[in-house]
Amino acid sequence: MMTMDTTSTGMSPIAAAHDALDIPPMQSPTVGRSPSTVTHATQSLLGEGKAQLSSGLGGIAEAVRDIAAKLEGNGAAPLAHFVHDAADTVHGWARTVEHKSVDDLLGETRSLVRTSPALAVGLAVVAGFAVVRIVRAGR
Numbered sequence: 001m002m003t004m005d006t007t008s009t010g011m012s013p014i015a016a017a018h019d020a021l022d023i024p025p026m027q028s029p030t031v032g033r034s035p036s037t038v039t040h041a042t043q044s045l046l047g048e049g050k051a052q053l054s055s056g057l058g059g060i061a062e063a064v065r066d067i068a069a070k071l072e073g074n075g076a077a078p079l080a081h082f083v084h085d086a087a088d089t090v091h092g093w094a095r096t097v098e099h100k101s102v103d104d105l106l107g108e109t110r111s112l113v114r115t116s117p118a119l120a121v122g123l124a125v126v127a128g129f130a131v132v133r134i135v136r137a138g139r
Contacts, residue, residue, distance in 0.1 A: 046102045056134050057094035061087045 064087035071080035097105065113120040
């Protein structure tokens with residue numbers, strides 16, 4: 001195998017390897033697209049994610065309401081009251097996500113991460129567990 005002296009040509013060793021093996025350089029999937037097309041595609045994807053999040057939160061609220069009803073039936077009314085309140089809170093989140101724009105939601109998320117990074121990480125972990133539960137339940 002031939003070795004190349006890349007220092008005299010000014011090429012990095014990786015670029016020289018690509019040239020020697022005739023491997024085309026990697027390109028971004030957005031190469032050749034106009035910025036407005038990329039923005040539209042991103043907005044569409046975020047809009048779908050927003051709808052799924054709102055639907056998922058609504059499903060979680062209904063599941064929590066079912067748990068509260070079972071607690072009431074088992075004589076645990078004080079605990080059921082707190083669980084109903086939690087369901088109302090989650091339902092409120094679902095409505096908020098549904099009615100706000102993607103830009104507003106992203107702005108609020110950025111603000112939360114800046115002001116309280118530990119809370120943001122905690123919420124991300126909880127959301128991850130919730131998403132896994134929803135996906136597994138759908139199988």
